Amino acid sequence: MPTQHNSAFQAMIIPVLAMCAAVAASNILVQYPVHYFGLQDILTYGAFTYPFAFLVNDLTNRRFGPVAARRVVYAGFALGVIMSVWLASPRLAIASGSAFLFAQLLDISVFSRLRRMRWWKAPLAAALCGSVLDTILFFSLAFAAPFSVLDTAFGLADGSLTDQVQMFGAIVPLWLSLALGDFGVKVIMSLIMLVPYGAILALFAPSVYAAGKTQNTRND
Template sequence: MTPVSVSQSRASFYLKLLIAFHILIIIASNYLVQLPIDLFGFHSTWGAFSFPFIFLATDLTVRLIGKTEARSVITRAMIPALIASYIVSVLFHEGRFNGLAELGEFNSFVFRIAFASFAAYVLGQLLDVQVFDRMRRNYVQWWIAPAASAIVGQALDTVAFFSIAFWRSSNPFMAAHWGEIALVDYVIKLAVSLLLFVPMYGVALNAITRIMKRRDAVLATQAD
């Protein structure tokens, strides 16, 4: 797959769109991670199914626009995501709306989850960008870079999030089971990424590449 050119104005638009998308997924994941589920007798959370979307978006950003721009998305998304995640998590703690009055009192349990998400997001995404960029430069096969970055990036993300959020947590269930939940969460995220999001990456990249090349051809024709 050959590189595509992106104008400065379009690159700026794409970056703003990606920042909003990252923030939205982080907020959703922070909410969903509070909702436990049992899968084949193992404890996990619904957040395992939402967060891989960020890795898909980041990999496409690196591939289409560049590593520097992908890092810019992470840098500009992390603080708004931390603040928004805390607010949403307080309002909908344990999956139910608790009223605006809850914002008047600091919730250390929810803030710990939001901060853990912040730390895990930054660490996991920066590693994902580095691994993806290295793999795409060294290997011709399109699938190696997103697969490798998913394996290592999501491993760091998962360990960082669950250890910071739930080690010796005030929530007895999460304090007792966070290690098991983290392992199952990683397996689920990795399976979803490799079986669904890596193929989606290939399809999306091909589609975006065709659209951009068609646009460039039209612009070139108009210029003539």
């Protein structure tokens, strides 16, 4: 029994570390707009790294189940917040931690409901639902003026993004523009993440992957 317990614990180390790395990188990179092709008002580099958290979550859920996936999320949440406090401001840590926790738990719930469907449906639907919630929570808490208390309560200057920018012919707050751009990239990255997800599934769970392909063939 102790050997089995130690083996299970060791198996969870890689998902936990991978989750923490994805969260910490995203917390840092979200502070840096993409200064190419005029995207500085609608996109940050964090949009490219955060979808890896959903990949780690979904692979953990598929391999070990939702209970283990939640443990990885809780560990990633705790360590991610600690690293965010050290690497970023308290406001960003609170925004990132809240968005991460609720979005990842939603991801687990959606994935678990769809896990018996075609292999790509569960991770894609879960990542998209989680990305919507994550984007709304993070950008509003981190940059919207109504939540400036998350800065001032710690004696820091208000870090709200109050500038107005033009987007699709309308004037919108800068933080909302960044949120929409961020979400657009997350959608694209969610599709791209299906490639490594499918490759890993085909390698370590070929029966699940093959079942999805067979079902696709029958329905085509």
